[in-house]
Each structure stands twice: as structure tokens, then as C-alpha cells.
Amino acid sequence: MGLRSQLLLLSLLTLALPWAGCQTIQEMEKALRAGQANAFQATARAVAARLGSDPQSIAILKSQQTPNQSTPIYANTLSAEIIIDGYDDDWRNYSYTPQSLPSASDDFHGANFQDTDFQGTVTGGIYGENLFLFIQVKDDQIQYTTTTEFAELNFDHIILHTENSPDLSPQQYLITSGAPGYITARHLGAGKVEHRIQGVWQEWQGGYQVELRLPMSWLGAKLGLTIASPEPTLQSTTTLSTQIAAALPIITQQDQLTNNIEIFANDSSRLTLISNQGWTLAKAGNIDASALSVYKPRYLMENIYRIALRSETLPTLNNPSQRGRFDSTEAVNALAGNEKVSWYQYESLRIGRGAIPIYDHSSSHNTADHAQPIAAVIIEQSTDTILALTNSAFNRLLLYSFLTVGLASFALLAYASWLSLRIRKFNAAAQRAVDDNGKIYNGFPVSKNRDELGDLSRSYSKLLQRLRSYTSYLETLASKLSHELRTPLAIVGTSLDNLEHETLSTNATMYRDRAKSGATRLSSILNAMSEASRVEQSIRASEWETIDLQSLLTELQRAYTDIYPEYSFEFHSPSTNEPIYIDGSAELLAQMLDKLVDNAVSYSKIHSPIRLSVRILSKYIVLSVENDGPLLPENSRSQLFDSLVSLREKNHSPHHHLGLGLYIARLITEFHQGHIRGFNRDDGSGVVFEVRFPRHSS
Amino acid sequence: MPRHIAIVEDEPAIAENYCDAFRRNGYEVSHYSSRPEALGAFTKGLPDLAVIDIGLGEDVEGGFELCRELRSRSAELPIIFLTARDSELDTVSGLRLGADDYLTKDISQVHMLARITALFRRIDALREPDKTTEQEVLRGALRLNMDRMCVEWQQQVVDLTITELWIVHALAQHPGHVKNRQQLMDAANVVLDDNTITSHIKRIRRKFQALDPQFDCIQTAYGMGYRWNSP
Numbered sequence: 001m002g003l004r005s006q007l008l009l010l011s012l013l014t015l016a017l018p019w020a021g022c023q024t025i026q027e028m029e030k031a032l033r034a035g036q037a038n039a040f041q042a043t044a045r046a047v048a049a050r051l052g053s054d055p056q057s058i059a060i061l062k063s064q065q066t067p068n069q070s071t072p073i074y075a076n077t078l079s080a081e082i083i084i085d086g087y088d089d090d091w092r093n094y095s096y097t098p099q100s101l102p103s104a105s106d107d108f109h110g111a112n113f114q115d116t117d118f119q120g121t122v123t124g125g126i127y128g129e130n131l132f133l134f135i136q137v138k139d140d141q142i143q144y145t146t147t148t149e150f151a152e153l154n155f156d157h158i159i160l161h162t163e164n165s166p167d168l169s170p171q172q173y174l175i176t177s178g179a180p181g182y183i184t185a186r187h188l189g190a191g192k193v194e195h196r197i198q199g200v201w202q203e204w205q206g207g208y209q210v211e212l213r214l215p216m217s218w219l220g221a222k223l224g225l226t227i228a229s230p231e232p233t234l235q236s237t238t239t240l241s242t243q244i245a246a247a248l249p250i251i252t253q254q255d256q257l258t259n260n261i262e263i264f265a266n267d268s269s270r271l272t273l274i275s276n277q278g279w280t281l282a283k284a285g286n287i288d289a290s291a292l293s294v295y296k297p298r299y300l301m302e303n304i305y306r307i308a309l310r311s312e313t314l315p316t317l318n319n320p321s322q323r324g325r326f327d328s329t330e331a332v333n334a335l336a337g338n339e340k341v342s343w344y345q346y347e348s349l350r351i352g353r354g355a356i357p358i359y360d361h362s363s364s365h366n367t368a369d370h371a372q373p374i375a376a377v378i379i380e381q382s383t384d385t386i387l388a389l390t391n392s393a394f395n396r397l398l399l400y401s402f403l404t405v406g407l408a409s410f411a412l413l414a415y416a417s418w419l420s421l422r423i424r425k426f427n428a429a430a431q432r433a434v435d436d437n438g439k440i441y442n443g444f445p446v447s448k449n450r451d452e453l454g455d456l457s458r459s460y461s462k463l464l465q466r467l468r469s470y471t472s473y474l475e476t477l478a479s480k481l482s483h484e485l486r487t488p489l490a491i492v493g494t495s496l497d498n499l500e501h502e503t504l505s506t507n508a509t510m511y512r513d514r515a516k517s518g519a520t521r522l523s524s525i526l527n528a529m530s531e532a533s534r535v536e537q538s539i540r541a542s543e544w545e546t547i548d549l550q551s552l553l554t555e556l557q558r559a560y561t562d563i564y565p566e567y568s569f570e571f572h573s574p575s576t577n578e579p580i581y582i583d584g585s586a587e588l589l590a591q592m593l594d595k596l597v598d599n600a601v602s603y604s605k606i607h608s609p610i611r612l613s614v615r616i617l618s619k620y621i622v623l624s625v626e627n628d629g630p631l632l633p634e635n636s637r638s639q640l641f642d643s644l645v646s647l648r649e650k651n652h653s654p655h656h657h658l659g660l661g662l663y664i665a666r667l668i669t670e671f672h673q674g675h676i677r678g679f680n681r682d683d684g685s686g687v688v689f690e691v692r693f694p695r696h697s698s
Numbered sequence: 699m700p701r702h703i704a705i706v707e708d709e710p711a712i713a714e715n716y717c718d719a720f721r722r723n724g725y726e727v728s729h730y731s732s733r734p735e736a737l738g739a740f741t742k743g744l745p746d747l748a749v750i751d752i753g754l755g756e757d758v759e760g761g762f763e764l765c766r767e768l769r770s771r772s773a774e775l776p777i778i779f780l781t782a783r784d785s786e787l788d789t790v791s792g793l794r795l796g797a798d799d800y801l802t803k804d805i806s807q808v809h810m811l812a813r814i815t816a817l818f819r820r821i822d823a824l825r826e827p828d829k830t831t832e833q834e835v836l837r838g839a840l841r842l843n844m845d846r847m848c849v850e851w852q853q854q855v856v857d858l859t860i861t862e863l864w865i866v867h868a869l870a871q872h873p874g875h876v877k878n879r880q881q882l883m884d885a886a887n888v889v890l891d892d893n894t895i896t897s898h899i900k901r902i903r904r905k906f907q908a909l910d911p912q913f914d915c916i917q918t919a920y921g922m923g924y925r926w927n928s929p
Contacts, residue, residue, distance in 0.1 A: 487709060488783045490803035494715030497807035501722055523804055523889070532894040541900070552920060559921025587896060590920040 003423070007416040011409040016401070018401035025393055026502030037341040037352055038271060044356040044379040047264045047271060051257070051377070052361040061358065062255050063221065063377045064275045070538035071099060073223055074279050074325070075252035078127035082134075084211045084576045086180070086202030090135050091123055098123040098136065101183035120227040126252055130349060131223075133215045139207035139229050158210060159188065172403075175210065177201035199396035221248050237262045248448060251275055257282035261377075269381040272360075276335055276374060278326040287351060287382050303474045315344055326378060330355035343383075350383045353565045422453055426460075433464055439670075442469040475532075475663075482529040489526060493521050528660060535664045539588060539671045547586045548579040549614055549621065554589060557612060560597055569597075572613035580614055581623055582693045584672040592668040593625070595661040596689050603687070621691045632678055641666035641676065700726045702820060704745035706736045706764060707780070709713055712803060716749065716850075717805045720814075733760040737767060747817060751780045751803075754757040765795045774824060776817040799860040801888075813860050820847035827853045837870045838928045840915070861886045862902050865895075869916060869926040878923035899924060 051057040067073045082090045098121035119138040124131060134157060146154040158175040165171055172188040175197065175513060185197035199212035214223075257273055265271045273282040333340040334355030341354040357373030379694045426447075433444045444464050447457040496516045550573060557571040573580070593612075604627040615622040620654025641662045662678075669676040674693040681688055702826045703720050707713040708731050728745065730736035748768055752761035761779065766843045768775055777797040799813060823845040835842035841850040847863055849856045858866065868877055868885035877885075886898075899916060906913040916926045 165713055201768070367711075483782065485713070485803065486804055490782070491709070491711040491715070493804055494719070494807060498715050498718050500723075500807075501719075524802075527889075531893060538893055538897055538900075541897070555919070556921045563921065586920065587918060590918075591892070591896075594921065 002415040003420040004413060008409065011238055011405075011412045014405045014408045017404055018397065021305045021401055022394075022399040022458045025390055028393070029386065029390045030149060032389065033343070033352065033383060034319060034474070036381065036383060036386060036604075037354060040379045040381045041339065041341060041354045042353065042357065043264060043269070044271070044354055044377045046261070046358045047261055047377045047379075048358045049121045050095070050264075051260060051273075051375075052223065052258070052358050057257060057260055058374070060256055061273075061275070061281070062360070064249055064254070064279070064281055065515045066249060066251070066275065067612060070276070070277075071101060072249060072251050072279070073122060073133070073225065074099060075124040075126040075131055077253055077590065078125040078132065079128055079560070080129075081519060082125065082132040082211070082213070084132075084198055084200050084213050086209060086211050088134055088136070088209070088211075094125070094225055096125070098134075101225065118229055122225060123220045124250070125218070125471075129216050131216055131219060133212040133225075134209065135212070135227065136204070136209040136230070137227055139208045141229070142203065142208050143230055144178050146178060146214060146500035156208065156229050157227075157647050159226040159321075160185075160214075161222075162220060162224070164218060164220035168270055173197060175199065177210075177213070179390070180208075181647040183212075194655075206219050208263065209688050219250075221249055227555065251279040251281070253283070254281050258284060268384070269379055272326065272378040272380075274331060274335075274376050274378060276372075276376075278331050278376075280326065281375065281486060282500075285350070287380055295405045328370045332376060334378070335373055337373055351380050352383060353378060353380045355379075419453075422447075426453065426457055440464055440471060442468075452496065485522075485526055489522055493523070497600060532660055532663060532667070535591070535667055539585075539667060542585040542588055542671075544566065544585065546581055547584055547589065548581060550580050551576065552586060552589065553593075553612055553614060554625075556593055556597075564597075564601050567601055567604070568607065570609055570611045572611065574614070574616055576631070580616065580621060581696065582672070584693070592665045592691070593623075595665045596625040596691075599661050599665075599689070600625055600629075600687075604629040618696075622690055622692050624688055626681070626686060626688045629689075631680040631684060632687055641678075662689075665689075699748040700724055702728065702730045703814070704730065704736065704739070706730045706733070706748065706761070707751040708732065709751070716807075716810070718836045719811070723811060725814075730923070733764055736764055740764075740768065740771070744768070744820075746776060747776045747814060749778045750797075751781060752779055762795060765797055770794045772918070774821065776815075776821065777873075778813065797859070801861075801871045805888065809889075812887045814859060816847055819845060823847075835867065835870055836872055837926065839910075840870055842867055842868075843869060850908055851906055851913070854903050856909060858902065858905060861888055862898055862905075865898055866902060866916075866926075869924060873926040873928045876919045876922045878924045882923065 065389050076096045100121045117140050121136050123134045143155040162171045173194055174186045175183050175190045177183045180201055180203050183199040183201050185194045189192055196215055196218050199210055201210050261271045261282055262284040268285050270285040275281050324670040330340045330342055330353055334357045337357055339356055343350045356377045357376040360369050360374050375589045429445050432439050444461045446461045447454040499512050557569050608628045611626045613624050666676050669691050672693055674691055678689045705713055705716055705727050713729050717729055720727045723923055727911045750761045750764055757800050780795045780803050782803050833844040839852045862909050864886040865882050879892050882895055917925050
């Protein structure tokens with residue numbers, strides 16, 4: 001992977017930035033919510049304290065207290081008069097939930113006796129001065145009363161318990177019907193018909209239902225309900241009742257309290273007072289989803305926010321305004337004396353709901369045990385403003401982090417590109433510095449930068465310089481050696497020459513002759529060794545002229561045929577008549593070809609052909625000398641043209657091969673600005689040496 | 699009277715060997731190891747021939763100085779330069795110090811003596827100019843006198859060394875015949891490699907062309923050698 005891709009990958013680390021930002025926003029949101037919760041809890045506490053120290057409110061609240069397991073009748077607020085017809089049409093306009101009455105049977109069948117065939121619900125409502133009740137009973141056997149004797153109540157009936165006599169003693173009224181239609185209400189005890197209780201008895205699929213109207217002024221504040229159905233088999237009556245033979249306060253919304261709490265409510269919060277059993281006593285304020293929602297994010301953004309901020313899905317707000325009863329955890333906790341806050345989702349809003357217990361502060365402060373709450377305040381508030389804040393913060397975070405990531409990536413990419421450009425230039429220069437033959441060129445660009453790349457470039461350049469000087473030292477080693485050896489050789493030679501004129505014994509003559517031949521060989525070796533430097537000299541002294549390769553090679557081919565009669569020489573050229581011009585020195589070229597041909601001859605078998613050829617390319621003229629014979633070894637190709645290197649198997653050596661022939665050929669080629677290389681033929685039959693010259697410009 | 703040869707050479711072994719060889723051939727030899735020593739002797743009396751080593755000890759220029767000294771005293775005194783480095787030959791001969799030949803130290807005795815003989819013969823010929831049995835080779839504008847060891851081209855004297863003269867003689871004797879390098883080397887009484895022959899030929903050509911820019915009689919036969927081409 002190139003530098004750029006590596007750095008680009010690294011730049012992905014900057015994505016940690018937006019992630020960190022999201023975490024921050026989440027924390028911020030939690031903190032803000034906690035702050036808001038504290039705020040509205042404070043408001044609720046204020047309300048609770050206010051009510052708890054107001055004797056009037058306390059009195060009202062206490063009047064609405066009911067024992068824990070009881071089922072008081074909750075009178076909802078009606079908006080119109082109910083027509084008493086025994087049907088629940090009118091009631092359906094409201095979505096009030098009916099209260100079901102528990103079984104009140106205390107006979108020996110046990111407390112767990114539950115007869116699912118006998119169930120009853122009651123729904124209450126107040127309009128004007130009347131209390132309306134709708135009682136629905138599930139009973140598979142309806143027994144109407146036929147008599148006017150009420151000693152034993154062996155028929156389906158309803159008993160109303162009240163405390164509306166002047167002395168507040170419990171009264172009971174029996175409600176019966178002989179057939180579907182108007183009911184008759186009688187005071188149980190006195191036996192008098194009570195005309196103030198009006199109602200209609202109707203039958204329905206599962207049993208019977210009764211709709212009653214009772215004037216509030218006559219009824220008072222308490223009411224109890226018992227529904228009875230005779231069981232012939234059991235010879236007892238099974239009853240359902242609000243509380244065993246007792247009247248409970250009618251729980252209804254109290255205007256007085258509503259007025260009291262209305263000053264605390266505002267547009268974005270809703271206050272509710274609940275009784276000690278969780279019945280709504282007062283309501284103020286409003287949280288309307290559609291009106292309040294000032295912030296409507298687009299669907300896509302909303303999803304992004306949710307994923308990014310990992311916001312919790314909140315439970316849906318149950319709206320007890322319909323049922324009239326609060327039984328959510330906050331309410332339950334508050335009525336037990338603990339404060340609690342929970343968060344809910346209400347359509348597109350998030351609502352926070354808190355509950356504070358109301359204590360009776362008017363009593364003495366020295367009560368030993370913590371008093372029970374007489375009621376509770378529930379406050380609900382939307383977190384719309386917080387949502388708006390976090391969303392806008394998130395927007396900005398996204399923008400800034402994209403900017404930063406983009407900038408960082410771009411900067412890193414640019415820097416990586418620049419770095420990789422420098423390294424590539426260095427690489428290209430390094431490759432140009434040394435060619436295939438191992439020759440080291442001058443002109444390696446040295447960087448002036450102070451950083452690591454610059455250091456690398458400088459050390460590389462130093463390396464090349466040292467290599468170059470060492471190589472040139474090696475190249476001249478041979479001739480230097482020969483220079484040094486010449487003087488001692490002269491001593492030997494001249495001494496031996498003198499020895500020739502002395503009379504010697506046969507043996508001495510033989511030794512002298514051997515010494516002489518050895519000295520001669522040594523001399524020729526030295527000559528060969530210094531030949532290279534002589535070539536360099538003659539190269540320097542040679543004259544540049546325009547040469548016709550065609551005639552030169554033709555002449556040479558004839559010459560070689562004479563000199564090496566055991567071999568055959570072929571000459572191939574594109575055309576035999578046209579001259580092929582290059583610039584150079586004819587003598588040097590002839591010398592080079594002499595060396596190449598000498599090389600070819602010494603490595604090929606007798607009578608095998610040696611081919612000289614010329615080819616014209618667009619920019620070059622290519623001269624080649626080919627011979628059949630042993631191949632060049634693969635991996636020492638670059639050493640081939642160095643001095644004193646002899647790589648192939650020789651079959652005979654006409655004279656000393658110090659391996660200088662190819663070196664000289666290379667020197668001459670380079671003088672002509674050409675390039676020489678040697679390679680094996682594709683079919684492995686022999687070797688080709690190829691010299692390339694730039695074409696004569698005219 | 700035997701001829702007097704002076705050898706100025708700092709390497710004793712080589713010098714002694716040459717001295718012995720020369721004495722064996724009937725010459726009188728004096729050996730000097732340094733320039734001051736030689737100069738001192740030359741002021742007393744000039745030798746008949748001088749063989750000078752170029753690199754005399756530490757003094758690189760010593761040989762050149764001696765040569766100039768001798769030449770200033772005698773224009774005809776034969777001087778032979780010796781050098782250990784064959785790379786210097788070109789440079790040295792280019793200096794045109796007026797020596798008669800430039801040789802490498804590993805030259806064999808036989809070749810050295812051949813040169814000395816030829817040089818003395820030339821001196822004799824110069825001293826007796828009216829001998830008519832001189833050997834001359836005439837080829838067109840070339841006039842080669844082997845006794846006097848002098849060459850004329852278009853009636854102008856060409857200043858060739860002994861080696862060069864022998865080469866020209868070998869070529870011109872059979873005009874049109876190609877002489878290969880080995881043959882030229884033999885004729886020149888020298889053992890050299892091909893490149894040195896090439897440089898000799900070049901030098902010869904340059905000397906002729908200095909007198910006559912149109913000179914083209916020495917032709918290269920590529921791969922084979924050289925030939926004299928009389929127009």
C-alpha cells in the first residue's frame with residue numbers, strides 16, 4: 001500500500017472526533033434533563049407545600065381520602081345531561097373507563113371465591129346538580145322481584161349506601177325492578193319509596209344494566225354500592241360492593257383545588273392532583289403535542305440523531321385523563337412518600353413526569369412517625385426546548401467535525417502526496433544512477449532538505465561517490481599493476497639477455513631458456529593488462545568522423561575470413577548498397593569489432609558460423625556479433641563488460657585472455673554514446689553481443 | 699676508437715645490464731645515476747650517444763632537462779629516452795624534445811642494439827655526405843634514406859623517430875601491400891601491442907600532415923593492418 005493510502009487510513013482516526021462529540025452531547029442532554037426534572041419537581045414541591053399548609057385544601061383533600069383496598073366511585077365530569085334510558089349511548093361519548101366492583105362475599109366459600117359469571121362495573125359522572133351512575137352487571141340469571149315484600153332479598157338487586165341523614169348515620173336504599181324499565185328505589189328499613197332516585201333497568205346480552213340519577217344536594221358526599229344476585233344453590237347472596245356495607249366519599253374533581261393549582265401551571269407543563277388512591281382531584285395546564293412542538297426535524301435527520309445519540313426509546317405516556325386514576329410508578333411512589341421522576345414519549349414529544357407527596361403540614365410538627373401523604377401532585381413537562389437545543393448542537397457538531405475531518409484528510413493526503421513524490425524522485429534518480437552494466441553515473445541530485453529524506457539522499461549520493469571511486473580504482477588496477485611490474489621485469493629481461501652471451505652448460509642453457517620464455521610471457525601479460533589504459537588514451541586522442549558502417553563491415557568481414565580461416569563469417573545488412581552512417585572513429589570501431597570477433601572465435605567450435613549484422617531502428621543503429629557455443633551465465637550479466645572478467649567456458653586460447661576484450665569493447669561503445677549488451681539466444685544455441693549507436697543526425 | 703655511450707639510469711640493475719650488453723658489443727659505457735652527476739660529466743665532455751631514463755628518482759623532469767641540456771650543446775647527438783610507463787610515451791613524444799626515440803624499459807637487448815647501430819650509422823652518413831652508395835627509397839613525394847635515417851616529403855624533412863622511420867620504410871618498401879601490425883612491429887624492432895602501433899601510425903600521419911595537409915598515403919585496412927598508397 002502506498003504512502004497515500006496509509007496516511008488516508010490513519011486520517012480515519014480523526015473520525016474519533018465526531019464520536020467524542022456525540023458522547024458529549026449525550027451527556028449534555030442527560031444533564032439538561034436532570035436539570036429540568038429538578039426544576040419541575042421544585043414547582044411541584046411548591047404546590048405541595050402550598051396545599052399542605054392551606055387548611056381549606058387540606059380539608060378538601062382529607063375528605064377525598066379513601067381506605068386503601070376500597071373502590072370509591074369516581075364521578076367524572078360530564079359535559080351534558082345524561083338521558084336515563086338504561087343504555088350507555090350517552091356514556092360512549094366519553095371514554096371513561098368503568099370501575100369494576102370487587103366481590104364482597106363473606107360467606108364460608110372463602111375469600112378466594114371468584115365467580116366469573118357474576119361481575120359488575122360502575123361508571124359515574126356529574127353534571128349540574130346530579131350524579132349519574134351507569135351500572136352494568138354480568139349475570140347469567142336475572143331474577144326480578146315480583147313481590148313487594150322485602151324480608152328476604154332473593155332477587156337481583158342493587159343497594160345504595162349513603163350518609164345523608166341529618167345525623168350522618170348510614171342509610172341504605174334498595175333498587176329493584178320487576179321487569180326492564182323504571183326502577184323502584186326504597187329506603188331499606190323504613191320501606192318508603194324514594195322518588196329522588198331515578199333510574200332505568202335494562203337487560204343486555206350478558207346481564208342487566210341500570211342507569212341512575214341522584215341529586216347531589218340530597219345525596220351528600222358519600223356513596224356506596226352493593227350489587228347482589230341470589231344463588232339458589234348456595235342459599236346466600238353473592239354480593240359486589242364498593243366497601244362492605246359502607247359509603248365512601250364520591251371522588252370527583254374539586255374546583256377549589258383546581259383554582260389553587262392553576263396559578264402554578266403554565267403552557268408547557270400540566271399539574272394534576274391525585275387523591276391517596278390515585279384519583280384525579282384537580283387538573284391544570286396542558287401539554288399539547290401539536291401546539292407545543294416547535295421543532296420538527298426531518299425524518300432522515302431524526303434517524304441520524306437517534307442513531308448517533310443513541311437516545312433511549314421511552315415508554316409511551318399513558319394518559320390517565322380518561323380513566324381518572326393515576327397508577328404509574330411516580331404516582332405509586334409519591335403516595336408511598338417518595339419523590340420520583342420518569343420520562344415518557346408522547347407522540348413526538350418527550351415528557352418528563354414527576355410526583356411529589358402532599359403532607360398535612362397544619363398538624364403539629366412533632367408527630368413522631370412520618371405522616372402518610374394525604375394526596376400527591378403530579379407534574380408533567382415536555383422536553384421540547386431541550387430537544388431543540390441538543391439537535392442544534394448536534395447539527396453544529398456534525399458540521400464542524402466534517403470540516404475538521406475533511407481538512408485533516410486533505411492535509412494528510414497532500415502531505416503524503418508530496419512525500420511520495422519526493423521519494424519517487426529519489427527512487428528514479430537512484431535507478432538512473434547505476435545502469436545495467438554497473439556503471440555509475442555522475443549527477444545524482446542531492447537534496448538540501450534537513451529532514452530524514454534529505455539525509456537519505458545525501459548518504460546515497462556519498463555511497464555512489466565512494467562506489468564510483470572504488471570502481472574506477474579497480475578498473476585501473478590492472479594498468480597500475482602493470483606499471484609497477486615493468487621495472488622489475490626489465491631487470492629480469494635485460495639480465496637474461498646478457499646471460500645469452502655467456503657460455504653455459506647444457507642445463508644452465510635450458511634453465512635460461514625457460515626463464516626467458518617465462519619473462520616473455522610475463523611481458524605479454526603486462527602488455528595486455530595495460531592495454532585498457534592505452535585504449536583510453538587512444539580514445540581520448542581519436543578524431544570524430546562520419547563513418548559508413550556498410551563498407552567498414554564488408555571490409556572487416558573479408559579481413560576476418562582471412563585471419564580466421566577455420567571459421568565462416570556472414571554479414572547481414574538491410575541492403576547491400578546503401579551506406580549506413582554513424583559518427584565516430586573508424587579505427588576504434590574496427591578495434592571493438594576485433595575484440596568482439598576475437599571473443600566469438602575463442603568460444604565457438606571450428607567451422608561454426610559467426611554472424612555480423614547491422615539493423616536500422618528508428619533512433620538507433622544496431623550492430624551485432626553472434627556465435628554458436630556455450631551460453632553466458634545468467635546472473636553475472638552485469639559483470640561481463642568489466643575488466644579482467646572471463647565467464648564462459650573456453651575451448652582454446654590463442655593468446656592470453658585477460659577478459660579485457662569486452663571491457664575495451666564497452667569503453668569504445670560508450671565513447672560513441674552507444675550501449676552494449678550480451679545475451680543468450682532464445683533457443684539456447686549461442687550468444688549474441690549487440691551494440692546500439694544513436695543514428696547519425698543528417 | 700670505440701663509441702662512447704652514456705646511460706643515465708637510477709635503477710642499478712637495469713643500468714648494469716645495459717652497460718654489460720653495450721660493452722660486449724665493443725662500446726665504451728659510462729653510467730650516471732642522477733641528473734647532477736650526468737650534467738657534471740657532460741660539461742667535461744659529450745658522449746657519442748645518450749640513453750636517458752625519464753623518471754630519475756624523485757626528479758620527474760630530470761630526464762627532460764638533461765635532454766634539453768644535451769641538445770643545446772649538440773644538435774645531432776643521438777638521444778634515446780627510456781620510460782617505465784608506456785602511458786607516458788604519447789605525452790613525452792608530444793613534447794618534441796628532439797630525442798631520436800622513445801622506448802619502454804622492457805625493450806630487449808637486441809632491439810636496443812639495433813637502434814644504436816642505426817643511429818651511429820646515421821651519424822657516420824651525416825659526416826660523410828658525399829657517399830653515393832646510399833640506400834634510398836623513393837615513392838612519389840617520399841624520399842627515404844636508410845643510411846642517414848632521414849625522411850623527406852616534398853623536399854621537406856620529416857622529423858621521425860627511429861621506430862617511426864622503420865615503420866614507414868616497411869610500408870613504403872612494398873606499396874599497396876598490407877602489412878599487419880605484427881609485421882610492422884618486427885620491422886620496427888619493437889614488441890608492442892596493437893594500440894601502440896596505432897598511435898605510432900597516427901603520429902606519423904600527423905607529422906606528414908603538418909607539412910602537407912593532403913597527405914593520405916598511409917591507409918588503414920580495417921582488421922588487417924596498413925598499407926602505403928602512392929598516388
